[in-house]
Amino acid sequence: MTAILDLVLGIVTSIGGFVEVGSISTAAQAGSEFGFQLIWAIAIATGMVAMLIEMSGRLAAVSRRSVAAAVRERFGVHFHFVPLTAELIIDLLLLAAEIGGAAIAVKLLTGIGFQVWILPIAIAVWLVLWLSGFSVIEYGLGLLGLVTLSFVVSAWQLQPDTADVAASLIPSLPGHDHARYAFLAVSILGATVSPYLLNFYSSGSIEEKLTETELWVNRTTAYVGMCFGGVVSMGVLVTSAMVLQPRGILVDSYDQAALMFVPVFDRWAVPLFAAALGIGCFGAAVELTLNAGYTFAQVFGWSWGANRPRRDAARFSVAFTFVLLGAVAIAVIGFDPLRLTMLSVALTVIVMPAVVLPFLVLMNDEKYVKRHTSGVIGNVCLALLTVLAGLLALVVVPLELLGG
Amino acid sequence: MALILAIALGAGACSRTDRQLQQQREKLDSLSASTAAIADAWLAGSTSGTFTTTALEQTFVLLETQRQALAVPNTLVDQRAARLSQAAEAHARLLAAMMHDVRAADARAVREHLSKLRTIGPGSR
Numbered sequence: 018m019t020a021i022l023d024l025v026l027g028i029v030t031s032i033g034g035f036v037e038v039g040s041i042s043t044a045a046q047a048g049s050e051f052g053f054q055l056i057w058a059i060a061i062a063t064g065m066v067a068m069l070i071e072m073s074g075r076l077a078a079v080s081r082r083s084v085a086a087a088v089r090e091r092f093g094v095h096f097h098f099v100p101l102t103a104e105l106i107i108d109l110l111l112l113a114a115e116i117g118g119a120a121i122a123v124k125l126l127t128g129i130g131f132q133v134w135i136l137p138i139a140i141a142v143w144l145v146l147w148l149s150g151f152s153v154i155e156y157g158l159g160l161l162g163l164v165t166l167s168f169v170v171s172a173w174q175l176q177p178d179t180a181d182v183a184a185s186l187i188p189s190l191p192g193h194d195h196a197r198y199a200f201l202a203v204s205i206l207g208a209t210v211s212p213y214l215l216n217f218y219s220s221g222s223i224e225e226k227l228t229e230t231e232l233w234v235n236r237t238t239a240y241v242g243m244c245f246g247g248v249v250s251m252g253v254l255v256t257s258a259m260v261l262q263p264r265g266i267l268v269d270s271y272d273q274a275a276l277m278f279v280p281v282f283d284r285w286a287v288p289l290f291a292a293a294l295g296i297g298c299f300g301a302a303v304e305l306t307l308n309a310g311y312t313f314a315q316v317f318g319w320s321w322g323a324n325r326p327r328r329d330a331a332r333f334s335v336a337f338t339f340v341l342l343g344a345v346a347i348a349v350i351g352f353d354p355l356r357l358t359m360l361s362v363a364l365t366v367i368v369m370p371a372v373v374l375p376f377l378v379l380m381n382d383e384k385y386v387k388r389h390t391s392g393v394i395g396n397v398c399l400a401l402l403t404v405l406a407g408l409l410a411l412v413v414v415p416l417e418l419l420g421g
Numbered sequence: 422m423a424l425i426l427a428i429a430l431g432a433g434a435c436s437r438t439d440r441q442l443q444q445q446r447e448k449l450d451s452l453s454a455s456t457a458a459i460a461d462a463w464l465a466g467s468t469s470g471t472f473t474t475t476a477l478e479q480t481f482v483l484l485e486t487q488r489q490a491l492a493v494p495n496t497l498v499d500q501r502a503a504r505l506s507q508a509a510e511a512h513a514r515l516l517a518a519m520m521h522d523v524r525a526a527d528a529r530a531v532r533e534h535l536s537k538l539r540t541i542g543p544g545s546r
Contacts (some may be wrong), residue, residue: 128471264458267451269483272476276458283467 023225024234030159031242032249036168037301038118039111039208039362040250041294042355045274047201048257049267050194053177056185056251058202062209063247065402068395069373071239072380073215077222079229080385084216086315087385088375094316100371101316104212105340107368108305110361111211112344115302116142117354121271122295125287132349139345142302146310146337151224151323154307158300165293168252171281175259182255200363200417203410207365208358209250212372217308220315224324232389256281270355306344310337363417366410373403442501445491449509452484453538456516460535463523470523477520484513511541 047055073084080087089097120134145154191198227235260277261268268274271294278286307323313336314321321333348354377400380391456477463473491497491506515538522530 124475125472128475265450265454266458267447269448269451270479272459272472272479273455275472275476276455276462279458279462279467283465286462287468287472 020231020234023231024237026156026159027234027238028242028245029163030156031238032159032163032166032245034155034159034162034297034300034304035243035246036162036165036249036253036293037208037297038115038294038354038358039204039211041118041253041274041297042268042358043201043204043208043362044250044253045257045261045268045277046359047205048254048259049261050201051191051198052258052262053182053185053255054189054191055198055201055205056182056254057188058205059209059247059250059254060186061402062206063243063250065206065399066210066214067240067243068399069210069215069376070218070243071236072376072391073219074222074227074235074239075232075389076379076386077219078227078232078235079387079389081223082385083219083223083311083315084376084379085220085312087379089316091379091382091385092375096375097316100368100375101312103368104372105309105312107211107361107365108213108309109340109343109347110357110364111213112302112305112309112340113347113352114354114358114361115298115305116344116348117352117357118271118298119295119302120348121354122291122298125271125275125291125294131354132351135345135348138299138302139341139348142299142306143338143341145303146307146323147327147334149323151221154303154323155221158296158303161296162300164289165249165297166252167278167282167289167293168249168256170252171278172252172255172259174281175256177255177259182251196413196416199409200413203366203406203413204359204362206406207362207369207410209247210369211362211365212369213305213308215372215376216312216315217304220308220311220321224322229387229389268355302344306337306341309340310334313337313340360418363410363414366406367414370403370407374400438496438499441496442499442505445487445502445505448487449484449505449512452480452487453512453541455480456512456519456538457535460519460523460531460538464528464531464535470526473523474520477516477523481513481516481520484509484516488513508541512538515541 044059047058076087077083082090085101088100116135116138117131119138120131123129123134123138124131149157222235256277257268257274260280261273266273266276275287275290278290282289310333311321313319314330314333317332319332320330322330327334377391377396379385381396383390459468459473459476459480462468463470488506488509491502491509496502497506515534519531519534522534
């Protein structure tokens, strides 16, 4: 009965926690510029993230190690230095973007400039981490995140042509702006398959004491939860394609993106959009900050855990506090949160091979996962997709930064 | 050989300018459509004055960025760029007026400025 409850809660919170600043921005831009045409990118990214999340939970359940700890142990600290540094830089940029996204959500409701809200939001993130245990963080924020289902409701109400949507699951070339199309495809991948998720999910599995006998719970939660989460992301894209594209509105700001809810939710459009954006970003900011603490503590061998009294994991707490301060510093400098988001999710894809490939090696090492090693097809598909996406990102990110 | 190279470089430069102008036009059309959508939503009572004002302000900021991108001597010598710049300036004035109208809750003035905006909006540049 407890396992079933865990399963349901896990799936529900995966749905609620799926959408954040990156997925909203990339899907909204993709829909407004290319209609349904980039739905395939969300489908592929969702499949990849579900596989990776399932693997990281399996690693934690069988080896009792998080991804960061296992990579450090298996490959040594010198090898780990490069991917770890790259991941932490990306996490810092993403965290700044998430805090910026939450601040924009408050701005949409109050009309007061987003810069004013950055520090209060960062303090709120820190207080949640300081005062709450892992379950409150995961389930509480995940359940609140169910407000993002409003994107699915909106897409459903707009009654898109299902044949068109289904046809967009197969990749096709656009009629215009090929570089921009490739950049958005890469960004969707980066927004969905954030490297921090691997370590966060494995650390969370250890916090929740997931065991080898509960691997089926892990598998079901990862695949079902992530697939439903992907549907929410597709809801953003479909709504944007049906509302903004016909009017010729390209998404350059969150104010423009908020307009996508007006035909369906009328007076509730802006409050609902702000709630979805704000809660999604706040939840992701809490996760990213917590993961920074996990990563530092696991790499340097400190005691860690959101469920531990803070004095028993002092260095872990100091680490996540400093990372949060770093992100606040980036956010208050005055970067446009939407541009910062698009840049960090695209850079994520460049970094991804350095994070994913060592992890795939681990998942085939019986010393860590015993008889639960990954299948050949899954390994090859994930490795190829990661490397191809990384190479594509290396080409299109400079193109986009230089103006196409 | 030198002639071919010169033609190729010239053609490259032309196509690059054309592409940039096309991108500018698309951005300006998008901002024009956004302004209309924001104003329409306010007139229909779907959005608050607070949101409408900040959304129009944000559109104004984006419009200024586009205007600055156009305000380069080498670009402005092109007649098409000059027309775009003029249209962007007119749009900026209308946006400023609409922000004022929304703050004053003057729906009639917003409608009036909106209809003027549609005359300089997408397709008229």
